[in-house]
Amino acid sequence: MSTRLMQSQVDAFWRDGAILVEDAISPEWVARVRQAIENDIAEPGPFFNNYVLPNGKRFHGNLRLWETDPDFRAYCFESPLPAMAAQIMDTSKVTLFYDQLFVKEPGADHPTRWHNDQPYWPVRGRQVMSFWLALDDVTADSGRMEFVAGSHDWERWFQPEPFAPGAADYERGENYEDIPDIDADRSAYDLLAWDMKPGDVIAFHAMAVHAAGGNRRADRRRRGYTVRYCGEDATYFGGPGPNAGLRNPSLKTGDPIESAQYPLVWQA
Numbered sequence: 001m002s003t004r005l006m007q008s009q010v011d012a013f014w015r016d017g018a019i020l021v022e023d024a025i026s027p028e029w030v031a032r033v034r035q036a037i038e039n040d041i042a043e044p045g046p047f048f049n050n051y052v053l054p055n056g057k058r059f060h061g062n063l064r065l066w067e068t069d070p071d072f073r074a075y076c077f078e079s080p081l082p083a084m085a086a087q088i089m090d091t092s093k094v095t096l097f098y099d100q101l102f103v104k105e106p107g108a109d110h111p112t113r114w115h116n117d118q119p120y121w122p123v124r125g126r127q128v129m130s131f132w133l134a135l136d137d138v139t140a141d142s143g144r145m146e147f148v149a150g151s152h153d154w155e156r157w158f159q160p161e162p163f164a165p166g167a168a169d170y171e172r173g174e175n176y177e178d179i180p181d182i183d184a185d186r187s188a189y190d191l192l193a194w195d196m197k198p199g200d201v202i203a204f205h206a207m208a209v210h211a212a213g214g215n216r217r218a219d220r221r222r223r224g225y226t227v228r229y230c231g232e233d234a235t236y237f238g239g240p241g242p243n244a245g246l247r248n249p250s251l252k253t254g255d256p257i258e259s260a261q262y263p264l265v266w267q268a
């Protein structure tokens with residue numbers, strides 16, 4: 001399976017802020033990640049969030065899984081993703097920022113709100129991106145991801161808000177603004193969304209504004225697993241705003257982010 005993208009795909013990433021890469025991940029990796037997800041559900045790692053929704057359905061969220069699970073670690077380090085990240089970001093070094101799991105069980109109909117990621121993160125720079133892996137068939141009624149094309153170039157830092165009912169608030173970031181109500185005015189935006197099958201990934205920029213639907217299907221889970229990578233221009237940001245659980249106490253503002261918590265995973 002080729003890990004090289006076509007130049008037209010790389011160009012589309014930088015034009016739109018997000019691209020679908022079909023069949024990016026082999027069935028063997030998909031099976032391994034699926035098993036790792038079941039292991040995490042049975043015995044969650046330390047950053048686990050069990051969002052029980054008002055309708056009683058489960059949205060299992062977790063992050064920094066690679067640090068305690070060898071299969072997630074292998075996927076973050078050894079799958080085709082680090083080389084793909086290097087190609088997209090045109091960087092000689094790729095560091096792993098963190099990984100994150102989003103399992104919307106059948107009927108977990110809570111949407112993931114519109115947001116861009118980088119305001120949640122203690123990292124600054126242009127070479128910051130994610131790969132969202134589908135572990136199930138994903139359709140509009142099962143929690144498909146959606147993007148505002150071109151929003152990664154807006155240079156607008158939207159205030160982080162909690163993703164689930166009852167989750168803790170975020171401190172206000174300097175120069176962060178409230179996100180517009182995109183759903184109230186959908187025709188004003190160029191919106192991108194793709195149905196996906198297991199093994200497809202969406203590659204997207206950390207400033208791209210995105211959301212995901214709830215899983216309204218009774219017959220299908222919606223397991224998504226995201227890995228976030230940085231290129232050589234990324235530096236640490238210790239100021240207010242980002243998620244406290246992603247901070248790295250060993251770094252200070254302006255430091256290159258390569259460190260034990262954000263390890264090097266690829267270099268030219």
Ligand SMILES: O=C(O)CCC(=O)C(=O)O
Nearest residue numbers: 102112117132212224226
């Ligand atoms: O899977 C979801 O519901 C949201 C995923 C997301 O926002 C992300 O990976 O950045």
